[in-house]
Amino acid sequence: MSLPAAYAELFKYIDSHSSEYIETLREAVAIQSVSASAERRQDTCRMVDWTAERLRNARCDVVIKDIGYEKLADGSEIPLPPVIFATLGSDKNKKTICIYGHLDVQPASVGDGWDSDPFTLTERDGKLYGRGATDDKGPVLCWIHAIEAYHAMGVEIPVNIKFVFESMEESASVGLEELLTQEKNTYFSDIDYVCVSDNYWVGTQTPSITYGLRGNCAFQVEVECAKQDLHSGVHGGTVHEAMADLIYLLDSLTDNEGNIPIPNFSKSVAPLTEEEKSLYDPITFDVNECRKTIGCNKLRHNEDKVQLLMHRWRYPALSIHGIEGAFSGSGSKTVIPKKVIGKFSIRIVPNQETDEVNEMVVAYLGDKWKERGSPNNFKVIVERSGKHWSEDPFHPHYTAAREATRHVYGVEPDLTREGGSIAIVADLKRVLQKNIVLLPVGTGDDGAHAENEKINIRNYIEGTKMFLAYMYEVAQI
Secondary structure, X not given: OOOOHHHHHHHHHHHHOHXXXXXXXXXXXXXXXXXXXXXXXXXXHHHHHHHHHHHHHOOOEEEEXXXXXXXXXXXXXXXXXXXXXXXXXXXXXXOEEEXXXXXXXXXXXXXXXXXXXXXXOEEEOOEEEOOOOOOOHHHHHXXXXXXXXXXXXXOOOOOEEEEEEEOOHHHOOOOHHHHHHHOOOOOOOOOOEEEEOOOEOOOOOOOEEEEEEOEEEEEEEEEEOOOOOEEHHHHOOOOOOHHHHHHHHHHOOOOOOOOOOOOOOOOOOOOOOHHHHOOOOOOOOOHHHHHHHHOOOOOOHHHOHHHHHHHHHOOOEEEEEEEEOOOOOOOOOOEEOOEEEEEEEEEEOOOOOHHHHHHHHHHHHHHHHHHHOOOOEEEEEEEEEEOOEEOXXXXXXXXXXXXXXXXXXXXXXXXXXXXXXXXXXHHHHHHHOOEEEEOOOEOOOOOOOOOOOEEEHHHHHHHHHHHHHHHHHHHOO
């Protein structure tokens, strides 16, 4: 079904105001809202105020929600940046959608390898470079531009909207889960669906709609063999070295194909259905391009596209990230480190539970330590855990998102999962118990969190149109 004629005029309006939208994004990028930096907390709060004003100008009823204080390492406290609640419409005959986004960004500096100032939006070859351009200031502005267009063209907004914009997403969304729980039966009581745009297409050509994210369990394993670092020429051959013990333990976590040998570890992984399996073949994914982009010699699973995507998204994976306490400088240093700490994490999937996985890992490493028979001191530290999330990609809400994407891009979007985690999505699902769709604006090469983060002008403008179409299609459910 095609869109009403008014949407052709709305799309023309969006195109004619693209330069204005770019300038608005330039203003947003210039605000250094780095949530991880106490020195930038004032800027992060300024970003909240700037966005709240844009929403008020777009006729939203805005409430600023205080979420308390953050305790710093030195014991001092600073205010957490507040959360924006903004409401547009209260028609009981319309669907109500909750739209989540975040206003904070990762740290960035020219010294990190940027080709231009990360906080000065810079246009090159149809791309807009700047910290937050795609993660997540650009998509947030797409929503605001969309409702501004409805007002400017005198077209009725077909749904009620409740915005939730936080500014601590890059710092574990501190304080937001508690606020969601507090407001479950008030602000969120009439929500029908939730939409999040804080992720990206699989590639660069075909739009994606995401229905699943892996969770994450992080660990440290510590081995200590002495009270001080030792000279290998004096003590080598006489002590049980911590590094050798640690390497033994880390090597036991996976085999050469990435399989995790922990007993019963994969028992609770949701079985693959034929319906889900059918979603993978049509996905646009170039194995050769992936290998070339990574810069590796060969990918796993015989470089089969479907198996690669499944192991990237819907199966668990264990990765070893580093060793603290070991010499890592250039040249050689003949030292036996007194204590080393290995760091690894496991991306978990439905229906694995974080507590159960944590218990399995601790027990497995304990058994391996006994097998090792080392007299050294050993312990496993369970760090943060984040739950997985998944939805039914055949739900009417997803049908609406697919129709909206087709209206704008003229192609069938890929239905995808993602291998990473967005902790707040799992929190939104747990608290609100509503269907959530991840509707990305940016492409797979946008470089979120990396140097030279960008958003394509095309995606910024077409993403705004997609949100207009999405609101219309949700109203038809």
